[in-house]
Amino acid sequence: MALSGLEIYKNLPKTNCKECGFPTCLAFAMKLAAKGVELSACPYVSEAAKQALEAAAAPPIRLVTIGADSRKIEVGNEVVLFRHEKTFYHQPGIVVRVKDTEPADQIAKTAKEVGGYSVERVGLQLTLDGIAIENTSGDPAKFAAAVKAVKDTATVPLILMSQDPKAMEAALEVAKDGKPLIYAATSQNWQEMAGLAKKYSAPLAVYSKDGLDQLAELTKNIAGAGVADLMLDPGARGMLDSLQMMTQLRRLALKKNFRALGYPIITFPGEGVDSLEEEAATAAQHVAKYAGVIVLNSFNPAVAYPLLTERLNLFTDPQKPIQVEPKLYAIGEANEKSPLLVTTNFSLTYFSVAGEVENSRIPAWLLVTDAEGMSVLTAWAAGKFDAEKIAKAVKSSGVEQKVPHKKIIIPGYVATLSGELEEELPGWDILVGTREAVDIPAYLRSAWSA
Amino acid sequence: MAVEIPVEKWAGKVREVTIGATASEGGTRSKTVTVGGESTLPFLQFEGQLPHRPVIAVEIHDAEPTDWSPTLLGALGDVVKDPAAWAKKAEEWGADLIFMRLVSTNPDGENRKPEAAAEVVKSVLKAVGLPLIVYGGAGIEHNPDVLVKVAQATEGERLVLGPAEDKNYRTIVAGCLAHGHIVSAFTPMDLNLAKQLNILVSDVGLSPDRIIVDPNTGALGYGLEYCVSVIERLRLSALQGDSMTQMPIISLAGEESWRTKESKVSEGVPEAWGDFAELGLIWETTTATTLLHSGADIVTLRHPKSVALIKSVIDKLGKGA
Numbered sequence: 015m016a017l018s019g020l021e022i023y024k025n026l027p028k029t030n031c032k033e034c035g036f037p038t039c040l041a042f043a044m045k046l047a048a049k050g051v052e053l054s055a056c057p058y059v060s061e062a063a064k065q066a067l068e069a070a071a072a073p074p075i076r077l078v079t080i081g082a083d084s085r086k087i088e089v090g091n092e093v094v095l096f097r098h099e100k101t102f103y104h105q106p107g108i109v110v111r112v113k114d115t116e117p118a119d120q121i122a123k124t125a126k127e128v129g130g131y132s133v134e135r136v137g138l139q140l141t142l143d144g145i146a147i148e149n150t151s152g153d154p155a156k157f158a159a160a161v162k163a164v165k166d167t168a169t170v171p172l173i174l175m176s177q178d179p180k181a182m183e184a185a186l187e188v189a190k191d192g193k194p195l196i197y198a199a200t201s202q203n204w205q206e207m208a209g210l211a212k213k214y215s216a217p218l219a220v221y222s223k224d225g226l227d228q229l230a231e232l233t234k235n236i237a238g239a240g241v242a243d244l245m246l247d248p249g250a251r252g253m254l255d256s257l258q259m260m261t262q263l264r265r266l267a268l269k270k271n272f273r274a275l276g277y278p279i280i281t282f283p284g285e286g287v288d289s290l291e292e293e294a295a296t297a298a299q300h301v302a303k304y305a306g307v308i309v310l311n312s313f314n315p316a317v318a319y320p321l322l323t324e325r326l327n328l329f330t331d332p333q334k335p336i337q338v339e340p341k342l343y344a345i346g347e348a349n350e351k352s353p354l355l356v357t358t359n360f361s362l363t364y365f366s367v368a369g370e371v372e373n374s375r376i377p378a379w380l381l382v383t384d385a386e387g388m389s390v391l392t393a394w395a396a397g398k399f400d401a402e403k404i405a406k407a408v409k410s411s412g413v414e415q416k417v418p419h420k421k422i423i424i425p426g427y428v429a430t431l432s433g434e435l436e437e438e439l440p441g442w443d444i445l446v447g448t449r450e451a452v453d454i455p456a457y458l459r460s461a462w463s464a
Numbered sequence: 465m466a467v468e469i470p471v472e473k474w475a476g477k478v479r480e481v482t483i484g485a486t487a488s489e490g491g492t493r494s495k496t497v498t499v500g501g502e503s504t505l506p507f508l509q510f511e512g513q514l515p516h517r518p519v520i521a522v523e524i525h526d527a528e529p530t531d532w533s534p535t536l537l538g539a540l541g542d543v544v545k546d547p548a549a550w551a552k553k554a555e556e557w558g559a560d561l562i563f564m565r566l567v568s569t570n571p572d573g574e575n576r577k578p579e580a581a582a583e584v585v586k587s588v589l590k591a592v593g594l595p596l597i598v599y600g601g602a603g604i605e606h607n608p609d610v611l612v613k614v615a616q617a618t619e620g621e622r623l624v625l626g627p628a629e630d631k632n633y634r635t636i637v638a639g640c641l642a643h644g645h646i647v648s649a650f651t652p653m654d655l656n657l658a659k660q661l662n663i664l665v666s667d668v669g670l671s672p673d674r675i676i677v678d679p680n681t682g683a684l685g686y687g688l689e690y691c692v693s694v695i696e697r698l699r700l701s702a703l704q705g706d707s708m709t710q711m712p713i714i715s716l717a718g719e720e721s722w723r724t725k726e727s728k729v730s731e732g733v734p735e736a737w738g739d740f741a742e743l744g745l746i747w748e749t750t751t752a753t754t755l756l757h758s759g760a761d762i763v764t765l766r767h768p769k770s771v772a773l774i775k776s777v778i779d780k781l782g783k784g785a
Contacts, residue, residue, distance in 0.1 A: 096700070098693040133736035135685065230465040253780045257757075258510050265470040274465060291773050294746050298753045302692070315738030319726075320684055320750040327689040328754075362686065366725070373732075389687070395652065452725055 017070045019044035025063035026056065033057055074267045075276050078217050078243045078306070080107065080144065080195045081171025087143050089245075089278040089306035095264055101331040104278075106300065107143035107307040108321055109173060111284075113150040114160035121147075121163045127313050129168025133322065136336055136361045140322040142170075146197070146309045147185070149176030154184035161185045165192070173197055173219075173280075173309065179206035186214045195219055195307070197280065198247055204232055208239040219280050223249025226262065230274040237274075244277045245306060251286045253296050260304040278306025290314065294321065301325050335387035336361040342411040343368065346377030353378045353462045354413060355423045355447060355454075356404055358385035358393045366451035374455035376462060379417060383407040390425045401434035408439060423447040423461075471511050476705035477503035478761070480516070481673055481712050483561060483624055483646060484595025490620035490644065494593025497560050499676075499761040500712040505699065506759050507781040517782035518756055520771055521563035521597055521764045522554035523718045526584045527574060529567070532766075533728045535744040539767055547584055548591035555592045557771045562594050563764040565719070567601035569610045578613035585614050589621065597624040597648065597714070597762075608635035615639035624648050624676055624714075630661055637668045648714060650678040653690050655697045655709070662708045676762070677711045683720035684751040691715070692758045699759035713759055717752040718766035749773050756781075 023043035034055040036042040045051045046067075053059060053067055077091040087107035094100045110128045112121045125145055132139045145164050149157040157176060164172065165188060172194035174185045182196060193214075198221035199207035211218040218241050222229040229248055236244060250259040260279055266272040283296035293310065294317045300308050301324050310317065330336060340359045345368055346352075357367045359382045371378045383403055385393035393399035408414065408422065420442045424431060426449035435444045448457045478500040485491025497519055504512025528545050529537070543550040551562050564585065568576040585598055598614055600607030611625045612635060626648025628636040633649065640647045649665050651657040658679050665675055679698060682691040701709040721727060726737065727744035737743050748770045752763045756778070765771050 096693070096696050097689070098697055131736065133734070226467040226469070227465055230467050234465055253777065254507060254509070254783060257507055257781065261505075261508060262469050262510070266467065269470050270468075272467070275467070288776075289773075291746065291749060291769070292776065295749055295753045295773060295777050298750045299757055302754050302757050314742075315736055316740075316742035316746055317738070319737055319743065320746045323685040324688065324750055324754060327685065328692065330689055332689070332693060369725070391652070450723070452723075452728060 017047060017067070019047040021070075022046050022067060025059070025067050027058045027060075029058065031058065074271050075278060076243065077104070078245055078278055080173070080193065080217055080307070082191060082193045083169060085141075085143070085170055086193075087171050087307065092264070093268065095268065097328060098332055101333070102329045105325050105329045106305040107171070108297075108310065108318070108325070109144040109146050109171075109307060110142065110310050110313045111146040111148055111175070112160065112164065113148045114153075114156045115150045116160075118159070118163050121160055122167045124313055125164040125167040129170045131313070131315065131318060133315070133319050135323060135326065136365045137338070138326070140319075140326060142318055142322075144171035144173060146173035146175055149174075149178065149181045149185070152178065152181070154178070154181040157181045158184040158188050161188045165189055171195070173307070177203055179203055179210060182207065182210055186210060186216065190214050193217065195245065195280075197221070199232065199236060201228065201232060204236055205239070208236045208241045211241045211243075212239075217243035217245060219245040219247055221247040221249060226259070226266075226275065230272075233277065234274045246275065246277050246279045247281075248279070251282065253299055256281060256296070257299060257303055260300070264304045279304060280307045280309065281305045282309050284309075284311030290317065293317070297321055298324055302328055337387035338364045338382060340382050340384035340407070342413050342416070343380040343382060344377070345371045345380055346375075348377040348379050350416060350418055352376070352417070353423060353458060354381060354417050354421065355379070356381040356383065356407070357425060358383055358388060358390050358399050360385065360387050360389045360393070363389045367454065370451045370454035371458070374458040376458045378458070379413060381407055381411055381413055381422075391427050394428050394431075399428065401431050401438045404431070404435060405438035421445055425449065469510065472504070474503055474512060474703035476703050476707070476710060477501065477513070478699075478702050478712055479673055479710045481646060481676060483597070483622060485620055485622040485644070489622070491622055492589060493595050493621065495595075496622070497595050504703065506757055507785075509785050514782065514785040516761075517778050517785070518761050518763065519560035520558070520774055520778070521561035521714075521762055522557060522559035522771060523563045523565065523716075523764045523766050524550040524554060524588070526564060526566045526581060527568035527576075533722055533744055534730050535727065535741045536722060536766055539769065548587045551588045551592045551594070553768075554771075555594055557768045558775050559594060559771065561597055561762065562588060562592060563597045563599065563716075564588060565599045565601050566610055566614075569600060569602040569606065571602060571606055578610040581610055582613045582617035586617055589618060595622070597626070599626050599648070604629055604632050608632050608639075611636050612639035615643040615645050618645070619643045622646060626650055626676070627678055628661075628665065630657070630664070633661065633665055634668060637665050637670050640674065641668070641670055646674045646676060648676045648678045649711075651680065653680045653682070653687070653694050655694055655701065658694070658698060659701075659706070659708045662711060666708070672707070672711065675711045676714050678714050678716070681716040681720045681755070683717070683724050684747055684754070685726065686720065686724055688751060688754060692754060695755065695758040695760060712761035714762040714764070715752075715755040715760040716764045717755055718748060718764045718770070721748040721751040722766050745769055749777075753777055
C-alpha cells in the first residue's frame with residue numbers, strides 16, 4: 015500500500031538541507047509519494063528509515079518474472095480489482111502443458127506449435143507465452159529429457175512441474191539459463207525447493223490445497239529462507255472455488271496489504287473439467303478474475319485466439335484506447351479511380367475496415383480522422399466525428415489531389431451527416447456506405463463501378 | 465498463519481424482477497423466471513446472498529435469418545424457418561427464456577406490419593411455456609408502434625419488451641404499463657446514461673421491479689472491455705445502494721458475438737484461428753462467460769452447444785447458493 019507524503023515525511027531527516035533538489039523535506043516527501051523522485055536522492059536518510067519506506071513502497075502484489083530472454087512473462091504488480099478503477103497492468107501468461115510421458119516427437123511438435131503461434135489482431139501479433147513440462151513419469155532422467163526436447167525446439171519461458179526435488183534439479187540443470195518457474199514447493203519439500211530456487215535464481219510457485227492459512231505459512235517460511243520471487247497455487251480447481259479464492263487473494267493483497275499472499279497466482283483451468291470448451295470457459299474466467307499464469311492442457315488455436323483476444327481487451331488501459339495514426343491510407347494499389355472511404359482512428363475500427371477493404375480486392379483510399387481513438391458511433395455521439403471534422407481531414411490530407419472523382423463513402427451509422435457534409439465539401443458526392451465493416455466487400459463490388 | 469478473509473459489507477442489493485406470468489397470475493406461461501436479488505458481486509457465495517442464478521435466453525428471429533454464420537445455420541437446421549418450432553427447440557436445449565428479435569418489422573427489409581409481428585409473438589407463446597423477451601427490429605422510430613401492438617396482443621403475459629431508448633421510451637413504457645409487461649431500457653455503454661434512463665422510465669410510472677437494464681453489449685474483440693466495465697460499475701453502484709442502478713442486467717452475447725468476423729466469415733480463415741466452427745462457439749461462450757462474471761443476469765445465446773456449456777458454467781458457479 016502506498017504511503018502518503020506525511021507518512022513518508024516522518025521517516026525523513028527533517029533537516030531541509032535541500033541536497034535532494036527540493037526546498038524542504040516535506041516537499042521531497044510529497045514528490046516521493048507521487049513517485050516523482052527516488053528515495054536515493056536523499057543523502058542522509060537512515061538505514062532503518064530506508065528499509066521501512068522501501069517495504070511500505072513495495073507493490074502489494076510482487077512483480078515476478080519467468081524466463082530470461084525477450085519473451086519473458088512478467089506478472090503481478092496489479093493495483094485494482096476492477097479495470098475501470100485504473101487499469102490492469104500485466105497480462106496473465108498463457109502457457110500450454112506437455113507431459114514427460116509423451117513421446118519425444120509429440121513433445122517437440124507441441125513445443126513448436128506453441129512457440130511459433132502468432133495471431134494478428136488490430137495490428138498486434140498476439141502470442142502464447144510458454145510451455146509447462148510436467149514430470150508425470152516420476153523419473154528425473156525422463157523429465158530432464160522432456161525439458162531438453164522443449165528447450166531445443168522453442169525459445170519460450172518454461173514452467174517445470176514436479177514435486178520431487180531430485181527431478182526438479184535434473185530439469186533445472188537443463189533449463190537453468192532460462193529462469194524457469196519451479197512448480198511447486200509444498201509443505202513436504204519446501205526447504206529443498208527453496209534451495210533450488212536460490213541456487214538457480216529461479217522463481218518458485220508455492221502449492222497448498224489446505225487453505226490460505228497453510229499457504230501463507232509456507233510462503234512466509236520460503237521468503238524467510240531468502241526466495242523473494244514466488245507465485246501461488248491455492249489448490250482451488252473448478253470455476254466456483256477458483257473464483258472465490260482468487261478474489262480473496264486479490265483483496266487480501268490490495269485491501270489488507272497482506273504480504274504473505276501478495277504474489278501472482280498460477281491456475282490450471284483444464285484440471286477437473288469435462289471438455290475443451292469448459293476448460294476454455296474456466297480459462298476465460300481466470301483471465302478476467304485475477305490469474306497470473308494460466309496453464310492450458312493442450313494447444314488449440316480455436317481456444318488460444320479467443321483467450322488472447324479477451325486478455326488484450328481486458329488489459330487495455332481504459333484511459334488509452336488503442337489508436338492508429340490519423341492520415342490517408344492506401345489499401346492495395348490505390349489510384350485516382352479508387353474509392354475513398356472515411357472512418358475513425360480507433361484501432362479496432364481501422365483494422366476492421368481496412369481488413370474488409372482488402373478482402374474486397376478493390377484497391378481503395380482510407381481516410382482516417384482523429385476521433386481520439388473512438389469508434390464511429392461513439393465518436394459521432396461525442397462530437398468527435400462530424401461533418402466539419404471529416405471535411406477538415408479531407409482538406410488537410412491532400413486526398414483532393416489523389417481522387418479527382420470527388421466521391422467519399424461515409425460509414426452507414428453516420429448517414430445523417432451526409433447533408434452537412436455536402437455543405438462542408440462543395441462539389442463532392444457523399445455516398446453512404448455500410449454500417450458494419452463486414453459488409454464492405456459486397457458494397458464496394460456493387461456500388462463502385464465508377 | 466491466520467488469514468482473515470476480507471468481506472465487503474454492501475449496503476444495497478439488486479432488485480428482483482419476475483418475467484412471465486402463469487394462468488393464476490393472468491398469463492399463460494407454465495413457469496416464471498426471477499432474476500436479480502444479489503447482495504454481492506457475481507457468484508461470491510462467501511460474501512452475500514445470490515437467490516437467483518443468471519439465466520439463458522435463447523435468441524430466435526421472427527423471420528428466417530439469411531446472413532447468419534454457416535456454423536449456426538448448420539446447427540439450427542430447418543427450425544429457423546418457423547419461430548414457433550425454433551422456440552420449442554430452444555426449450556429442449558434448456559433455455560430459461562426465449563429472446564425474440566422482430567427483424568421482419570424493419571422498414572428497410574420485409575417491413576412486416578406491427579399487427580402481423582404481434583401474431584408471430586402469439587404463435588411462439590402458444591408453442592412454449594417459457595417467458596419471453598421481445599425486442600423490436602424496426603429501429604428507434606418504428607419500434608414503439610411494433611412493441612405497443614405486441615404489448616396489447618399479449619396482455620398480462622409479463623413479457624420483457626425492448627429496447628426502450630431515450631428517444632422513444634415513453635410509448636414503449638406506456639405500453640408496458642397498460643398491458644402488464646416489463647421494459648428493457650437500452651443505453652449505449654455508459655453508466656450515467658443507463659441510470660438516467662432508469663429514472664426517466666420510473667418517472668413515467670413504471671415500477672422499478674418492471675425494469676431490466678440493457679447497457680449495450682460488445683462482443684469479444686469488439687468492445688467487450690467497455691461492456692465489462694459498464695456492467696461492473698453498474699453492479700458496484702447497485703451494491704453501494706444507488707436504487708436507480710439496481711435493475712437486473714441483460715447482455716446480448718449471442719447477437720453480438722455471431723456478428724463478428726471471427727464467427728461469420730467461413731472462407732479464407734487464417735490458420736491461427738483454428739477450426740472455424742469451434743472458434744465461433746468459443747467466441748460466443750467466452751463473451752458470455754466474461755459478461756456473467758461482470759454481473760449480467762440474463763445472457764442471450766444462439767448456438768445450442770453454447771447453451772449447454774453456459775448452462776453448466778452457471779450450474780458450477782451457482783451450486784450450493
